[in-house]
Amino acid sequence: MTSPLSRRTALRGAAIAAAATVVTPAASQAADSRGEEVRDSFTVRDNRGRQRLLADTRRPPVLIGGKVIPAEQRQGPERGTYLIFNDENGDERGGVVAGASAASFSLDYVNAQALTLGTTWQGEHGATALFFKQMPDPRSPVEQTPPMPTRVELVWSTADGAVLALNDSKGRPRIVISVDAQDVPSIRVLDDHGAVITSLP
Template sequence: MVASGGPAEAASDGQARDSFRVVDRRGRQRFLASSTKPPVIHSGRTYPAEQRQGPEGTYLIFNDGDGNEKGGIVAASTTSSISLDYANAQAITIAALWQGTRGAAGMRIHGMPDPSLPIEQVPRTPDRIQLLHTTHEGTFLALNDSQGRPRIRLAIDGDDNPSIEVLNAQGQVVSRLPS
C-alpha cells in the first residue's frame, strides 16, 4: 500500500493536512484519517459527506479490498464511536457520549438487510440488541424482534433496582420480575 498524493499525503514541507489516505496498488482507498466528515465510498460510488451519519469530528475509515467502507472510528467533542459494517449497512455500533457530569455508553447490533441492495435502497435496519448505561438512569439490555420492537428488557435502574420484563409486539409488559 502507498499513501496517496494531494492533500491526503503526509507533508514533507511542514504544511498541515486535513486528511491522510492510504490506497492500494489499484488506487482503491483502504484507510482514511480525516479531520472532517468524509464521503462514503461503496460499490465504486462516492456518496457526499452530508449523507454520512454522525457528527463533525475526526474520522478513521476502514475499507475492504474493493474499496468499500467496512467500518470506522469517530471522535467528536462530546461523543465517540466505533462501527463495523455489513456489505451495505452498519452492523455494530459502540458509542459513548457525555455532557458535563452526565454521560452514556452503549452498543447496538443492527439487523442485516438484503446484501444485494445498493446502499441508497437499504431500508432502516432495526436494532436487534441494545446495551446501554447512563450515569443517571442505570443500565439496560433490550433484545428486540425483527421489527426492532423490544421484547425482553433487563434493567438496573439508577437506584440499583433490577428488573426483567417480557413484552408483547405492542410493547405491553406481559411478565415482570420482580412482580
C-alpha cells in the first residue's frame, strides 16, 4: 500500500496456495534483453479449473463467494506485486502485497479480512502493525458485510513508539499499553467514551 500505516489502517494483499495442477500463463508475454520469458502474471488452477494461486504485477480483482469484486475495490498499489491464495472453492483467503513503500500479509474470514501484518516506510520514518479484526456473521454475503472493528492493534512507529491496544466490540480502545518514542512506558484503561479510568504511572 502506498498510504502511511496507522493504527486504523490495514494493508490488503495475498500469499501462498494449496497444491494445484494447472498453470495458466498471463495473456501478455514478452522476452527481456536476455531473451528470457517475461510475464505480468500467472494463475495456478486445480483439476476443476478453480483458481488456487495468483501471482500478478497489477492489482487483481477479488474472487469471493462466487463473485468477482473489481480490482479498484482492493487496497494496494495499482502496479504492486501480488501473491493471492484461494481455498478449494476458489475463494480468496489471504495473501501478500508488496509496493515501493509498503508491504503486507493478510488472512481472511469467509467474508471479511481477519488479520493483517503490514509495514510502511518513507525516508527515516517507518511503521509496523499487526491488526486482528472481529469476525462478522459468516452467513452474510460479502457485499452486505459491514466493516468489522479492529479488536487488537499492535503497532510500532518512529513517531509513536510501541503501542498495544485492546479494543471493545465497537473498536474503541479500552486498554492501551505503550512505550513511546522517548522510552516512556504507560498503561491506560479507558471507558467507552475514551476517558481514562486508570493509568500507570
